[in-house]
Amino acid sequence: MEQHKEMKQPDNTAVRTALWRALHVEVDAPPHIIEDETGLKLIAPDEGWKQRPDMHPEFTRRLRASIVARARFTEDLVIEEYKKGISQYVILGAGLDTFAQRYPDIASNLQIFEIDQPDTQTWKQHRLLETGFGISKQLHFVSVNFETSSWWAALLKAGFDTGKPTVVVCTGVSLYLTKDAIITTLKQIATLAPGSTLAMTFYLPMNLLDKEDQPLQEIAEKGTRQAGTPFVSFFTPEEILELANEAGFKDARTISTKDLEALYFAGRTDNFSPASGEVFLLAKT
Numbered sequence: 001m002e003q004h005k006e007m008k009q010p011d012n013t014a015v016r017t018a019l020w021r022a023l024h025v026e027v028d029a030p031p032h033i034i035e036d037e038t039g040l041k042l043i044a045p046d047e048g049w050k051q052r053p054d055m056h057p058e059f060t061r062r063l064r065a066s067i068v069a070r071a072r073f074t075e076d077l078v079i080e081e082y083k084k085g086i087s088q089y090v091i092l093g094a095g096l097d098t099f100a101q102r103y104p105d106i107a108s109n110l111q112i113f114e115i116d117q118p119d120t121q122t123w124k125q126h127r128l129l130e131t132g133f134g135i136s137k138q139l140h141f142v143s144v145n146f147e148t149s150s151w152w153a154a155l156l157k158a159g160f161d162t163g164k165p166t167v168v169v170c171t172g173v174s175l176y177l178t179k180d181a182i183i184t185t186l187k188q189i190a191t192l193a194p195g196s197t198l199a200m201t202f203y204l205p206m207n208l209l210d211k212e213d214q215p216l217q218e219i220a221e222k223g224t225r226q227a228g229t230p231f232v233s234f235f236t237p238e239e240i241l242e243l244a245n246e247a248g249f250k251d252a253r254t255i256s257t258k259d260l261e262a263l264y265f266a267g268r269t270d271n272f273s274p275a276s277g278e279v280f281l282l283a284k285t
Helices: 012-027 038-043 061-083 118-130 151-157 179-189 211-226 237-247 257-264
Strands: 088-092 111-116 139-143 166-170 197-203 251-255 278-284
Touching (some): 061 257, 111 118, 111 151, 118 139, 139 151, 179 197, 179 237, 237 278, 257 278
Parallel strands (some): 088 111, 088 166, 111 139
Antiparallel strands (some): 197 278
């Protein structure tokens, strides 16, 4: 990125995820799973960004499909719950999420709390203002370190109403958290007002991935170790449900890659389909 060299940059994973969502629109055949180039506008990368090794259209195809499927699933969930009357939306590990900018009519009737690391949030707020998107009064930035600080305390300080049913989304985060931190997070979310919904992604152990995805996973794990942000936690579907039940959720189920394929990729003829590693926990209080 050319601008703001004096400002600390957003998390690399958040940037890569946002660029993959934009790359999907630019290189994958329609119908697009999600159309999101807002993150690209915020990042404003150098002209040759699509030539980055981690943007290679073919090499990243299945990972890119996973990212856009994950985003579509959570946004469909939020819109569905909004239609039922939900008025609060919490995003744990929000990164460069752009729901508020792409769905302004819905966002204007929600209190949206984006929780993430301080550097990423400071940069994002600056860019929202600089690019003219602005920051509505319904959008709250909650800066916190998930391992060392209480995201819950920070959320309450930001004006969150514990008496109202809420949608909580947490994608791409559990990989980096210890099991104890995940358990604490689940137990806290399970105390939300009745009718609240959690959609949280977990990652399968290597031996449960499709063989074609295992080499990519090995490369990803090596890269995160070298970057100082190693993958920490992996769970089987049975272990995920056990965590949810022990945390106190009334209703919990998993959404597999095959489920997402049936929802969003049926009938495609371009071999665009998600990688096999990620599983959603969908749970209600």
